[in-house]
Amino acid sequence: MLKLNSHPSGRHFLQIPGPTNVPDRVLRAMDYPTIDHRGPEFQALGKKVLSDIKKVFQTKSHVVIYPASGTGAWEAALVNTLSPGDHVLMYETGHFATLWKKMADKLSLKPEFIGDDWRRGVDADKIEARLKEDKAHSIKAVCVVHNETSTGVTSNIAAVRRAIDNAKHPALLLVDTISSLGSIDYRHDEWGVDVTVSGSQKGLMLPPGISFNAISEKAIAASKTAKLPRAFWGWDEIIEANKNGFWPYTPATNLLYGLSEACDMLFEEGLSNVFHRHQRHGEATRAAVRAWGLEILCQNPAEYSGSLTAVVMPKDAKGEYYNADKLRKTILDNFNMSLGQGLTKLSGYVFRIGHLGDFNDLTLMATLSGVEMGLSLAGIPHKSGGVLAAMESLQKSVTPVAQIKAA
Numbered sequence: 368m369l370k371l372n373s374h375p376s377g378r379h380f381l382q383i384p385g386p387t388n389v390p391d392r393v394l395r396a397m398d399y400p401t402i403d404h405r406g407p408e409f410q411a412l413g414k415k416v417l418s419d420i421k422k423v424f425q426t427k428s429h430v431v432i433y434p435a436s437g438t439g440a441w442e443a444a445l446v447n448t449l450s451p452g453d454h455v456l457m458y459e460t461g462h463f464a465t466l467w468k469k470m471a472d473k474l475s476l477k478p479e480f481i482g483d484d485w486r487r488g489v490d491a492d493k494i495e496a497r498l499k500e501d502k503a504h505s506i507k508a509v510c511v512v513h514n515e516t517s518t519g520v521t522s523n524i525a526a527v528r529r530a531i532d533n534a535k536h537p538a539l540l541l542v543d544t545i546s547s548l549g550s551i552d553y554r555h556d557e558w559g560v561d562v563t564v565s566g567s568q569k570g571l572m573l574p575p576g577i578s579f580n581a582i583s584e585k586a587i588a589a590s591k592t593a594k595l596p597r598a599f600w601g602w603d604e605i606i607e608a609n610k611n612g613f614w615p616y617t618p619a620t621n622l623l624y625g626l627s628e629a630c631d632m633l634f635e636e637g638l639s640n641v642f643h644r645h646q647r648h649g650e651a652t653r654a655a656v657r658a659w660g661l662e663i664l665c666q667n668p669a670e671y672s673g674s675l676t677a678v679v680m681p682k683d684a685k686g687e688y689y690n691a692d693k694l695r696k697t698i699l700d701n702f703n704m705s706l707g708q709g710l711t712k713l714s715g716y717v718f719r720i721g722h723l724g725d726f727n728d729l730t731l732m733a734t735l736s737g738v739e740m741g742l743s744l745a746g747i748p749h750k751s752g753g754v755l756a757a758m759e760s761l762q763k764s765v766t767p768v769a770q771i772k773a774a
């Protein structure tokens with residue numbers, strides 16, 4: 368074992384917005400011998416996870432699973448559907464949208480970035496207006512991030528679909544759901560998405576290491592003529608092998624054990640209950656932030672994220688922000704809790720509270736207690752009572768067990 372500091376008692380609180388806390392059930396499900404990935408036992412597992420994951424994407428179409436982080440699935444979405452020099456329309460919701468755009472540049476695509484201030488979601492009207500201008504249909508794909516993990520803002524994907532339809536434009540719709548799948552309602556088929564990208568280590572409660580492309584028939588058709596080079600990421604051989612529950616190469620077998628268990632857990636709770644739980648926890652977290660007198664980074668209440676909340680630090684007398692990373696260090700050192708840092712443009716003055724994955728009311732309360740105590744210890748000006756405000760928010764929206772039993 369890698370020797371870290373002396374063992375702190377109790378559990379580490381991994382409240383970054385991914386990777387998230389891996390539940391014991393998933394850890395235990397993975398703690399089995401790796402099996403022959405060409406044998407009959409594997410086939411049953413392969414078929415089960417491929418069927419289960421479709422329900423999570425709310426699709427009847429193909430879902431491809433890669434042994435890769437989410438970044439790999441981003442690349443797969445682009446290289447399977449596009450050709451060198453293709454124009455793609457992307458939207459600057461924050462750090463992750465910017466990284467995806469940079470990747471498109473590296474892959475010799477021509478991304479056009481609709482700029483914004485990292486405090487709101489995708490403005491579908493801007494997409495519609497730009498597509499209407501593109502009479503020659505030179506834009507081949509629209510790429511957006513559903514839940515921008517750097518800002519805590521969730522975009523309206525159905526509205527983006529309508530924008531493309533209103534412009535009568537044939538562009539493909541590619542959506543990143545790496546931090547929303549399994550935590551915020553997402554409907555691949557109903558919203559007419561062509562490629563949905565996701566990853567294992569956020570709402571799905573798994574360790575990092577596998578990622579996904581959910582693929583429409585239109586995207587499959589586009590892949591037949593797309594010219595970007597691809598080998599490992601190519602959908603065709605994987606989909607062919609998946610028909611029998613197998614992969615063309617060694618899959619991440621033990622992570623698939625975990626995926627099977629994680630899907631069981633999501634279905635036992637019920638997807639709509641899972642989404643509702645995340646919304647409630649987002650609401651309670653925001654109640655705490657407001658009570659502390661701090662600012663929520665997301666400026667449009669309709670776009671508040673259910674999976675994380677990004678918080679802006681207050682300013683001192685000289686008009687400079689108190690340092691968010693010092694606050695995070697105080698909280699890590701004293702309470703063994705990790706919070707998300709401010710990424711790139713937001714570095715140093717924003718921190719993020721992850722409230723997604725394997726999470727309940729009391730984990731949220733412990734998380735917020737750690738933040739409130741940290742604010743005091745780090746000498747950050749704030750009002751006390753955030754934890755109380757969150758408790759009141761949760762109490763208002765709790766369904767008492769007695770009522771559930773009677774129903």
Ligand SMILES: *Cc1c(COP(=O)(O)O)cnc(C)c1O
Pocket residue numbers: 385436437438439463512514515516543544545546566575
């Ligand atoms: C985490 C994340 C990524 C990057 O995924 P990796 O697994 O780190 O490669 C991309 N997009 C979003 C929205 C994310 O939250």
